[in-house]
Amino acid sequence: MDPVTQGVLGATLPQSTAKAKTLVGATVIGGIAGMTPDLDVLIRSSTDPLLFLEFHRQFTHSLLFIPIGGLVCGWLLHWLLGRRLRLSLKQSLLFATLGYATHALLDACTTYGTLLLWPLSDQRFAWNTVSIIDPLFTLPLLVLLLFGLVRRNPRCAQLGVVWALCYLSLGALQRERAEAAGWQLAQARGHVPVRLEAKPTFANLWLWKLVYETDQHFYVDAVRVLGQPKVYPGDRLRKLEVVRDFPWLDQHSQQARDIARFHWFSNGYVAVDDQHRVVDVRYSLVPNQIKPLWGIVLNPRADADAHVAYFTERDNSPQARAAFWTLLTGQDQAPVKGMTDK
Incomplete structure (x- = not known):
């Protein structure tokens, strides 16, 4: 999905697990980590115009890469921001890993295709439950995230997680209805x-x-x-x-x-x-x-x-x-x- 949504969801999950004194740090670290997998768009070639198609949503989006990506992001972000936000290294690593983990799963809910099982499989998973840009999904998450920051209360983010799951589930239901209509159309x-x-x-x-x-x-x-x-x-x-x-x-x-x-x-x-x-x-x-x-x-x-x-x-x-x-x-x-x- 778009970087804003990835950052918002990446911040929401860590915030939902944080205590009041670590809530700001969890939000910042998780939000940045949630956007990090899309740095794979920098993998390009001046001579091979299709190289970026092979690498976007590839190894950085693999479920097997989540621990590695989370640890790398957590370690770097701890020394850049985490210490100033009064987080321990362990907390920075945890919040970064949670934020990083949301990215590939959310991308798989779109239509583009994500290599969740790389390198074990080159199958592109596309669950077709949400548009790559959808303010109806993003804005409620953002509002709840900001309320949580202001109130220093993780319950707002917990509601955000529930909202995300409900919206994506509704998308799956609507997809099934649309496909049922498609099968009827083809039969006709x-x-x-x-x-x-x-x-x-x-x-x-x-x-x-x-x-x-x-x-x-x-x-x-x-x-x-x-x-x-x-x-x-x-x-x-x-x-x-x-x-x-x-x-x-x-x-x-x-x-x-x-x-x-x-x-x-x-x-x-x-x-x-x-x-x-x-x-x-x-x-x-x-x-x-x-x-x-x-x-x-x-x-x-x-x-x-x-x-x-x-x-x-x-x-x-x-x-x-x-x-x-x-x-x-x-x-x-x-x-x-x-x-x-x-």
Whole structure:
């Protein structure tokens, strides 16, 4: 999630365990430690544009790395801040480890994918229960955290922990409702999906992006699950088949290996939306559209050892924002009646 939320949750858990005299120190140390795992974004390469995709949410986000990350953060933060905040080294280590531990688990609740079991597994865990930015989750946590600081009372943070668990549980419930609507939609279209996922859209738990896969296509729709589920029409795109879509590509080239890397990062939700662009169909601002936020571009004239190019796109146009708002607020739009493969 965003750094602010990671810091707030990272501070909340240690504060909930602290006594009055250590509460400020627990909040500061835990908050900083809670943001630290995202320092992996600094791992980049000027020659390999996909390197950061492999390392972000990798070893620093592994459950096995939590004790190491907590100890390193705790030791450094103790000498920088902990002594001034009247914490013992043991307390600094404890509060830092608690703060650090919240980070990967919260990231796994989003849609991006987190390598919780690295190095034992390269599976990207994405539980799809909360948007990567959600003020409805963050602001109550922040208010309770600040109240706890002012009152020097850990009960406010304890309420914050309860709030976080309840909100994420509600997200899981809403995800199940959205996916149930997605399966009904696919059945109405005469499809038997290979897999289907629902992902929360920006800053809410009632408008969801549906993505499901058939033998030939990816289908993208939106569903609003505030009250009776309402499904909105979407797009479809043919699945990537490297040999068919890029017949000129040397399968032993670096670009072919980069396609495989991007395929892993995108959990297989990849398609060609332009002659030489491979995109991640899971993300778009308007949930029933396929307007990818990122992807890779191949070059037919590149050398065998040349990497692909990586691109990002953000459609923040007034039209896109208006379309998102229409779906978010449930304004009239005819639900999908049915669709079949062509």
